[in-house]
Amino acid sequence: MKRRDFIFKSLITGVGLTYSGNLAFADIIPDGKRISILHTNDMHSRIDPFPDDGGRNANQGGMTKLANLVAQIRKEEENLLLLDAGDVFQGTPYFNFYGGELEFKLMSKMGFDASTIGNHEFDNGLEGIFEQLPNAQFSHICSNYDFSNTILKNKILPYKVYKKKGLKIGIFGLGIELNGLVSKKNYGNTLYLDPISKAEEMVSELQSKKCDLIICLSHLGYSYRSAKIDDLKLASSVSGIDLIIGGHTHTFLDEPTRVKNQQGFETIVHQVGTGALRLGKVDFVFSKENKMKLASVRSLPIS
C-alpha cells in the first residue's frame, strides 16, 4: 500500500521532486525491460558550479556536481545511457585556456555514451574539434553535417546502435544551420543537410536494424516562431522518433513536451537548460505483453 501511495504521489506531483524512496522499478513490473536515458545539453564549459556571486544560479550546476548525480543514479539503475545534445564547448575560461580538453575528459569519466555537434563546438574551428576528439571516450553523433571533405571525415558517426540488456537503442543527431551562425572559416567545407529528410532517412535505417527505441540528439533548438526548423516541428513532421533530446535554445522544460503528429505517433521532447544545472531523466519500460505499464518518476535524494 505504501508503495502505491508513492507511485500515486509521483504521478500527481510531476517532475523535479526528490524522494527518499528506495523503490526499484523491477519491483513494480517484474517482466518489464527498462532503460533510463540521462541527458544534458549546452553545458558550455561549466566545469565548476556557477560562482557564489549572489546570482540566480550561484553554487548550482557544473560538471563536478553533475558527476555526483550520475554516480548516484548508476548505483541504482542497471540499464542506462548518458547522452548530451551539444554545446559542450565555450562559456568559461576553461575553454579559452584548455580548448575543451577538460570538458571531454570529465564527460568520459562520467561515462557519457554520446554527444552531438553544437554550433559552439566549432569555436576553435574544425581543428579545435579534431584535436579534442582523442579526449572523448564517447561517440560524437551527427547525421546532417557532411564532414566528408574535412579533417573530421569518418570521425563523427551518422548514427549508432547501442545494445543494452536485450534492448536496441538507435541514436542519431541533428545540427543547426551553420551559415550565419558560425563563421565560414570555422566550419570550412562542412555541409549542412536538411534535418527533416535526414531524420526520415535515419529513422528508417534504425527501424530496419530493429531498434526498440529511437533517440535524436538535436541541437536545432526547442521552438521558433519563424519557419526555422526546431524540435517541435521535427517531432510533428517525422514519425518514429521516440525521444528528442534538445539543445541550443537553453530551454528549461519543467516537464517534457509530448508531440503527437498527424500519423498518431507520439514523440517526447526534453531539454534541460544550460550549465549542467539539471540532469534530464527519461525512463522507458517495455512490456512483454502489449499491456499498459506505468513507469515511475524516480529522482534521487540529493541532500
Place this chain on the structure above:
Amino acid sequence: MKNDYLISIREMGKLKSIYSLGLFLAFSLLFACSPQLHKNVQASYIPADSNVEIHPEMEDYVSPYRENLDAEMNKIIGETTTEINKSGSGETALGNLITDLQKEHAEKTFGYTIDISAMNNGGIRNILPEGKITLGNIYELSPFDNYLYVLELDADRVKKLAEYAINRKSLGLSGLFVESEGGVLVRYLINGEKVDESKTYLLAVNDYMASGGDNLDFLIDAPVREQTDIVLRDLLIERIRAISEKGEKISARIEGRQKLD
C-alpha cells in the same frame, strides 16, 4: 494496470479532493491512450542545486587545471588611474575606452583609418577597478566571444546610428559625436566634421551588432568590409598590454561625446 490503480485508490481512501482524482485520471489517460503500447515513458529532471555535493574524485581531477587557470587569470596586464565604470546615460567611461581601443586595434590590423567605433553597453559585463588590472578582469568584462567587424556606412546609415544612440542611450561611441534636444537628434559629427552625403564611412563593431543585435536592424544589410575572428576580449587584452609596455596607465572618462537630454 489502469484498473489496478483505480482499485488501489478506492482501497487507499486517501484522496483529499476531487481535484486530485481528476489529476490522477488525467495522467492515467495520458499513458493509457498512448498508441505506442509497447513502450511507456516517464520523464523528469534532477536539479544539480546547492544541495548536491561536488564529486570528490572529479574535484581532485579538476583542481590542477583550476590552479593553472587561476594563476593565468590573476596575471596583471595593466593599471588604471581610477575606476573605469559603466555609469552614465549612453556615454560611459568604459564605453569610451572600449570603442577607442577597438578603433585603434582595427586601424593597426587593417592599416587604414576607421571613422567610427561603436559598442553595445549591454555587452559590457563588469567594470575595471582602480589600480592593477588582471586578465580575469577582462574576461569578466567581456565574457562573450564577440568578433570584430568593419562595416561600410552610407550617410543615411550614419544618421540612423546617431538616432539610435540618442534614442536608446545604450551605445559607447568613438569618432561619432551626437547631440539631442527634446529627445531629437540635432547635431552629429564624424571626427568633428559634418557628414558628407556622398562619402562612405567605416564602422568598427562586433559581430553581434553587425548582425542586427539589440534592434540594430539597419546594420544587417550594410556592406561588410572586414569579417574577422578577432575576439573583442583578445583585442582589449592586447591593447592594454601595449599601453602598459609603454609604461603608461589606462584612463578613460565621460568627455561629452554624447550630449543627450
